[in-house]
Amino acid sequence: MAARLVLILIIITLKYTMSYLRFDKTLLTNLEEALPKEVLRTNRSGAYSFSSILDSNTRKYHGLLVVPVPEIDDENHVLLASLDETVIQHGAEFNLGVKKYAGGVYAPNGHKYALDFEWDKIPTTIYRVGGVILKKEKVFQHFENRVLIRYTLLKAFSQTTIRLKPFLAFRNVKELTHENSVARRDYKLVDNGITIRLYDNYPELFMQTDKPTDFIQQPNWYHNMEYQREQELGYEFSEDQFVPGYFEFQIKQGESIVFSAGLNEVDTTTLAKTFDEEVEVHKPRSSFRRCLVNAAHQFHNGNDKEDYIMAGYPWFRCRARDTFVALPGLTLAIDEKESFEKVMDTAIKSINKFLAGEKVTGKLEEIEDPDVLLWAVWSIQQYQCFVSREEMLQRYGGIVDAIIDFILKGKHPKLEYETATALIRVEGTEKPVTWMNSVVNGYPVVPRSGYVVEINALWYNALVFASQINSAWGNQEKADRLNSVAIVCGKSFVDTFLNQHGYLLDYVDGDFVSWDVRPNMLIATALENTPLSKQQCKGIVDICTRELLTKKGIRSLTPKSGAYNPIYAGGQVQRDAAYHQGTVWPWLLGFYIETRLKVWKQSGLSFIDRCLVGLEEEMSYHCIGTLPELFDGNPPFHGRGASSFAMNVAEILRVRKLLSKYYNY
Numbered sequence: 001m002a003a004r005l006v007l008i009l010i011i012i013t014l015k016y017t018m019s020y021l022r023f024d025k026t027l028l029t030n031l032e033e034a035l036p037k038e039v040l041r042t043n044r045s046g047a048y049s050f051s052s053i054l055d056s057n058t059r060k061y062h063g064l065l066v067v068p069v070p071e072i073d074d075e076n077h078v079l080l081a082s083l084d085e086t087v088i089q090h091g092a093e094f095n096l097g098v099k100k101y102a103g104g105v106y107a108p109n110g111h112k113y114a115l116d117f118e119w120d121k122i123p124t125t126i127y128r129v130g131g132v133i134l135k136k137e138k139v140f141q142h143f144e145n146r147v148l149i150r151y152t153l154l155k156a157f158s159q160t161t162i163r164l165k166p167f168l169a170f171r172n173v174k175e176l177t178h179e180n181s182v183a184r185r186d187y188k189l190v191d192n193g194i195t196i197r198l199y200d201n202y203p204e205l206f207m208q209t210d211k212p213t214d215f216i217q218q219p220n221w222y223h224n225m226e227y228q229r230e231q232e233l234g235y236e237f238s239e240d241q242f243v244p245g246y247f248e249f250q251i252k253q254g255e256s257i258v259f260s261a262g263l264n265e266v267d268t269t270t271l272a273k274t275f276d277e278e279v280e281v282h283k284p285r286s287s288f289r290r291c292l293v294n295a296a297h298q299f300h301n302g303n304d305k306e307d308y309i310m311a312g313y314p315w316f317r318c319r320a321r322d323t324f325v326a327l328p329g330l331t332l333a334i335d336e337k338e339s340f341e342k343v344m345d346t347a348i349k350s351i352n353k354f355l356a357g358e359k360v361t362g363k364l365e366e367i368e369d370p371d372v373l374l375w376a377v378w379s380i381q382q383y384q385c386f387v388s389r390e391e392m393l394q395r396y397g398g399i400v401d402a403i404i405d406f407i408l409k410g411k412h413p414k415l416e417y418e419t420a421t422a423l424i425r426v427e428g429t430e431k432p433v434t435w436m437n438s439v440v441n442g443y444p445v446v447p448r449s450g451y452v453v454e455i456n457a458l459w460y461n462a463l464v465f466a467s468q469i470n471s472a473w474g475n476q477e478k479a480d481r482l483n484s485v486a487i488v489c490g491k492s493f494v495d496t497f498l499n500q501h502g503y504l505l506d507y508v509d510g511d512f513v514s515w516d517v518r519p520n521m522l523i524a525t526a527l528e529n530t531p532l533s534k535q536q537c538k539g540i541v542d543i544c545t546r547e548l549l550t551k552k553g554i555r556s557l558t559p560k561s562g563a564y565n566p567i568y569a570g571g572q573v574q575r576d577a578a579y580h581q582g583t584v585w586p587w588l589l590g591f592y593i594e595t596r597l598k599v600w601k602q603s604g605l606s607f608i609d610r611c612l613v614g615l616e617e618e619m620s621y622h623c624i625g626t627l628p629e630l631f632d633g634n635p636p637f638h639g640r641g642a643s644s645f646a647m648n649v650a651e652i653l654r655v656r657k658l659l660s661k662y663y664n665y
Contacts (some may be wrong), residue, residue: 019118020286021624023053028114031098031106035228038062038623038643039123040313041140042298047076049140049147050314050643053117053125053624054110056098057082059229060239061173061314065261067145071201076314078169079205080261081241083149084108085136087129088161094129097165102224102238119625121282131157139278146262148275153251164247164259166207167222169239170198173314176239179221183242187217192268193260196244203263209247210258210271217245234571285625288616292653295626296330299646300339301363307342308363312629312642320367321435322647323347324375325587328382329650333657337387341395344379348399351376355406370414370426370433373403374458381465381528386657389472397469404466404482407459422463422489423456423496429509434520436556438579446580450509453497457524457531460489464529490531497521498532502539517547517558519588526591526598538599544592551614552631552639553586553648559633566633568640582633583640586615590651597658605662615652627652 027033035052042048047067051057055064063078084097096110115133116126127134133155139148153160171177187196193208194215223240230237251257258271266274285291301308301318309330311322323343331340350364351373360367367373377400384392407424410417414433416425426433428449438445467482497504504521506514522544524530525537532540547558557564559582566582568575589611596604614637615627622628622639627648629641 019120020291021120021620022116022118023620025115028054028117029111031111034111034114036622037620039119040298040623040626040644041123041138042310042313043140043142043144043146044297044300045143045145045303046301047140047145048298048313049138051082053123054098054114055082055125056100056111057225058100058227059314060176060227060235060237062227063169063173065145065147065205066173066314067203067263069202073172074317076173077202078171078173079202080147080207081167081169083259083261084110084165084167085127085134085151086163086165087113087127087132087134088163089130089132089156089158093163094132096127096129096134099222100226100228102226104226120284120286121279126154131155132160134162137275137279139275139282141262141274141278142281144262146260146266148271148278149259150256150272150275151251151259152256153253156251156253159250160252161248161250162257165243166246166261167241167243168196168198168205169241170202170205176236177241179223179240179242185219185244187215187244189215190265193247194244195265198242206260206262206265207247208260208266208268208271209249210260210268211249213247213249213257215245215247219244232569233575288619289653289656291619291625292627292649292656293334295644295649296334296653298626298644299326299330299649300343302342302346306346306362307339308346309343309646311647312645313623314643316642316645317365318363320347320350320364320372321369321375323364324372324379326646326650327379328386329590329652329654329657330646332382332386333650333653340383344383344396347376348396351399351403355402355411357411368414370412370424371435371452371455371458373407373412374455374462377403377462377465378458378527381461382654385528393469393472397473400462400466400469404462408485421492421496422485423451423492424459425450426452426455428452428507436520436580438576440573440576445577448507448514450507450512451496452507452520453504454520454523456489456493456497457527460486460493460531461527461529463489486529493524493531494536497524498536501543502536503543504540516561516563517543519544519548519554519556519585519592522554522588522591522595526594534599537595541592541595541599549592549611550584550631550633550637551611552618552637553584553615554588554592555582555584555633556580557582557633564633568630568632579630584631584633584637585648586627586631587645587647587651589615590655593655594658602662605659608659612652612656 037053040050051062063081065080066076066078069077087094095108097108098111113127113129115128123138125136135152137150183198187194195204195206197204220243221240224238227237258275299310301310308318309323311319350360353360380396429447432444436446463486467479471479506518525540548555564582565578568578568583623643626644628639629645631637
């Protein structure tokens with residue numbers, strides 16, 4: 001009776017724990033509901049740990065320990081794919097793992113033992129197997145390629161044994177592995193564990209526990225494990241994984257044991273302390289904002305010398321445009337000025353090389369794209385808004401001035417400055433040159449070429465900003481000259497893009513005019529320096545509200561267009577064709593809301609609140625605690641693409657910071 005009462009008290013405690021990210025047995029035992037929900041943890045140096053909330057891998061990108069292996073290539077590699085736990089009592093085995101095999105067969109069915117999942121500071125799962133209640137907690141160590149898992153036996157009425165079975169892949173995240181004769185089966189014993197390396201050029205994988213553990217060698221390949229997300233996308237989706245054997249140990253009620261998987265051997269006596277220290281540095285995910293702040297931190301990728309921003313997980317790299325768009329929201333909006341400076345200072349090294357015509361090295365990619373330098377200026381302008389004009393002038397005034405001179409002198413290889421109109425032209429018919437960059441059969445789906453609306457809006461904004469900088473320096477002659485160019489540019493912008501229907505053309509290329517209602521004009525309305533009047537901005541926002549606004553963000557194309565293709569699904573070609581033809585992008589909501597604040601000020605706050613509600617719902621869907629890359633353009637607005645996307649997280653944080661003038665966010 002007393003034992004049963006203890007069980008009831010534990011269950012009641014779990015039920016009424018008020019965690020922001022929490023799922024109970026009802027959801028966890030429903031694979032259709034549980035498997036799409038993912039958990040991502042990164043260590044800010046390129047590696048990550050990523051799976052579903054059931055630790056059942058549904059993507060080839062999933063894995064408990066996924067790390068860069070520069071000796072092989074510049075991609076991440078899955079080393080430890082998963083770790084299956086088995087609870088053993090009285091000779092009966094209860095496997096807590098969940099894997100999908102050929103024919104849609106799930107084996108084992110460990111989800112039926114899952115009692116509760118929550119993610120406050122760290123992901124925590126409670127399992128119940130008869131009278132056994134086991135807690136599993138996971139951390140991914142900061143700045144080290146190591147995952148730690150702590151098992152705590154909360155309740156047991158008899159002797160309990162835990163078996164841990166590691167599934168190894170040792171492969172590129174974009175590939176799949178199959179049984180082969182090359183994989184090594186040998187291992188070496190280390191303190192409370194083993195080290196193993198399946199192939200040459202790969203690092204050794206050290207698997208250890210903080211207490212003595214038996215390792216039983218039992219090498220075996222597990223065949224035809226399936227990844228349903230890859231299958232949905234039309235990719236190869238079946239692979240084999242190698243299991244070298246298993247760890248086994250007895251555990252007492254109230255006892256905790258820490259498992260470590262990393263690239264170097266550790267002193268196992270320190271694992272428990274290291275785990276506790278890692279828990280302490282993690283911030284709780286107890287609200288919408290705190291989830292976004294935690295997500296923001298996961299995009300950082302750096303070391304003592306350089307700092308970058310990952311564009312998204314799991315497959316994006318450090319793209320220049322994404323970096324400059326996302327940087328203010330990921331840093332300044334959460335009062336992390338130093339982080340902004342580290343990333344920007346790293347980026348400026350690449351910018352200076354590009355301006356000098358030198359080969360750009362480092363991780364920052366696509367810096368040569370025509371709008372990238374203008375987004376860098378915008379990002380620096382945000383530094384002035386969030387920090388101070390004086391610090392901006394001291395740290396970044398010189399690079400802004402250099403960028404403007406570079407463009408005005410016609411040195412940018414992908415920009416053409418026109419003296420008569422003061423506008424800039426780009427060539428985008430053969431290769432995409434803006435953020436709308438999808439390609440089908442080698443050609444841009446949206447061939448934005450000639451005068452592109454947001455590029456010229458950013459250009460006007462940058463001209464005015466550079467004029468202000470030179471004025472502050474006392475270089476009035478240059479300031480006046482830049483201001484004169486800006487005046488011509490502003491008039492040309494309005495004459496070129498503003499049409500009789502009250503919105504902006506998306507691009508104008510010779511005699512071709514793009515009448516499509518697209519969201520890029522919102523960037524023009526939101527900029528601090530815009531050539532548009534307040535009334536013109538209002539008219540543009542009204543049209544975007546009617547045709548582009550959804551509860552998940554802003555559509556990339558109006559549904560009234562014959563090219564509207566809102567469902568991002570199917571094979572690669574189908575998805576690329578839909579990528580910017582009606583899909584919804586949350587990051588654009590930042591410019592939409594910023595414009596509403598400029599035009600309607602406090603009177604529009606209740607409407608803005610409703611705009612953000614739909615995104616707060618996303619904290620419990622898809623990759624929990626963050627925002628995916630995009631959404632379908634039609635209800636129910638299913639999340640698609642990358643599991644966590646930097647620009648989306650950043651812009652929602654930035655507008656929430658802007659709203660903090662009116663709310664206590």
